[in-house]
Amino acid sequence: MPKPYTIRLFILDGNPNSLKIIDKMNWTGIGLEVSRDSWSKHKNRKEFDQAGIYILFGYAEDSDLPVVYIGQGDGIRTRIDSHDKNKDFWDKVLVFISSNNGLNRAHITWLEWSLIKKAQEINRCKLDNNATPNEPILTESEKADTQEFLNEILSILPLVEIRVFEKAQKMHVSNDEQSKNKNIRDTIIVPAQEDGFKEVFLKQNSWYAIRLSAGKLKDIKYIAAYQTAPVSAITHYAEVESIEPYGDGGKYKINFKGSARKIGPIVFGNAKKGTLQGPRYTTFEKLQKAKELNNL
Structure with missing residues (x-):
């Protein structure tokens, strides 16, 4: 059953269209939303040194649907730097990391796989990913914890105006x-x-x-x-x-x-x-x- 929750948004430089830092009470993760035009200003933050998952979001001229790219990395900064040079469509990126360095390569690969799979099932966006990773093998306890981390991400996304992972209600x-x-x-x-x-x-x-x-x-x-x-x-x-x-x-x-x-x-x-x-x-x-x- 859905339950009430509180999300805190910290607008670091007073401009809500630049950088948002997102957290929830009793969650071990941190989210960051960075606009593309402010990426160079904020990319040296220590959070982007960590392992995590990221979502590029924007629109292309040939698509009525939003365009999304889902990725992960042991250090996210270099991946987003590459996309800044090679991908034109995105205008903001959502990054999710662990506040206690609790995510390893298997965890972030599972999160990437799960988000890609969900986006494909919901079909409310155009995926820019060329390939879907195979589901990594996690222990039963690791999978339960990573699923809970994913649930927290999914609860945050609609509040930063990303609804492509929600089933459309007819x-x-x-x-x-x-x-x-x-x-x-x-x-x-x-x-x-x-x-x-x-x-x-x-x-x-x-x-x-x-x-x-x-x-x-x-x-x-x-x-x-x-x-x-x-x-x-x-x-x-x-x-x-x-x-x-x-x-x-x-x-x-x-x-x-x-x-x-x-x-x-x-x-x-x-x-x-x-x-x-x-x-x-x-x-x-x-x-x-x-x-x-x-x-x-």
Whole structure:
């Protein structure tokens, strides 16, 4: 069962975007979050001489999901120095070490293996690791202690805005009790280019990565696809089954109850240029009656 806990953040130089030192009561570990642009300033700290585990975190231009690299080392400084020269995507690094030098090579390799395995299972990030290490052999007591160290790391990560190791919680949508207020905009219209429309909207019965305000989540019951030029029309819609977080940046994935159905087409018509460069909302009643975008 989850239990309450307290985490302390020490902002060494008064800038929360530079260096955070993280600890918990009765934990033998220490966490450090360092931004990439301040790495050269803080890298000579003694903590980076020790054995530990680290997580590089950032975004790449070709991915809606955050990009993560998980590594370990007997001395972390040289590893991160190398990544500073050779990896472009990351903008911060999370480092976890033992406060009493209690982690050895087997422990940190097990932590690396476990975090990579968890990230692969959860699938909320793009892993930059080229290979997955084999699970190292630990004694029963060592494995229990290292698992507890891992649990402490996982309890800290969401509080420094890294949620890629948490299973996304789906919000299931029900249409059994339709709102009596027909003015509620219960349908989201999303622009879709040809490849994404065919491979995701039609084949995967889903759509992502959509930035939604929390206040709209409870209202969305349907999704419609506006195919961009040369089609330039809304051609399909689907009933929404569930909505879940996608990645780690406030975006969502919408899952359909079944295959998308044809509608319209509802043509662009005389709508203003740029009308559907991003998601838009309407009512399902209007969607069923519309002939062109201005009707929505």
